[in-house]
Amino acid sequence: MDWSATGHKRLLELNKMEEFRAHAYENAKLFKEKTKRWHDNRIMPRHFEPGQQVLLFNSRLNLFPSKLKSRWSGPFEVVQTNSHGAVSIKDLKTAITFKVNGQRLKHYWGAHVDRDKQSVDLRDV
Structure with missing residues (x-):
């Protein structure tokens, strides 16, 4: 068993997991922005005046x-x-x-x- 090679491999796996988490966070952020724009476009502006x-x-x-x-x-x-x-x-x-x-x-x-x-x-x- 080569402890230094195993440690290096484990650090690479941790870096890959951190990168995967960062991509998932960015994708979730983009999805939320896109759905917010979609819902905001569906809101119809209505202007009411007193007496109507x-x-x-x-x-x-x-x-x-x-x-x-x-x-x-x-x-x-x-x-x-x-x-x-x-x-x-x-x-x-x-x-x-x-x-x-x-x-x-x-x-x-x-x-x-x-x-x-x-x-x-x-x-x-």
């Missing part, structure tokens, strides 16, 4: 999953917009004001929709 009507996306609606139930609630009125993306909105029915993320809002262009449930008896038809 908006709809609010309800992402917590999965308690009672239903294909026909809308995930958008509203309309709400924009009270104030902040530079970092938060928007203060006011419920038109209860006049309660609260802040939400601007990415959860979209412009409301339609008229008022009556969302009261109605039952139709099909036996009479």
Whole structure:
């Protein structure tokens, strides 16, 4: 057994492992940057002005999953917009004001929709 040759071989293996780790770190960094650019390009810029009507996306609606139930609630009125993306909105029915993320809002262009449930008896038809 040649201890100096074995030691030299072990140092080369350690250097290879360190180089492999450095390449993996660099590849992970590049992958994160690329996916961040991809996701940032998918974010749609929305500009809201006070007085506009908006709809609010309800992402917590999965308690009672239903294909026909809308995930958008509203309309709400924009009270104030902040530079970092938060928007203060006011419920038109209860006049309660609260802040939400601007990415959860979209412009409301339609008229008022009556969302009261109605039952139709099909036996009479």
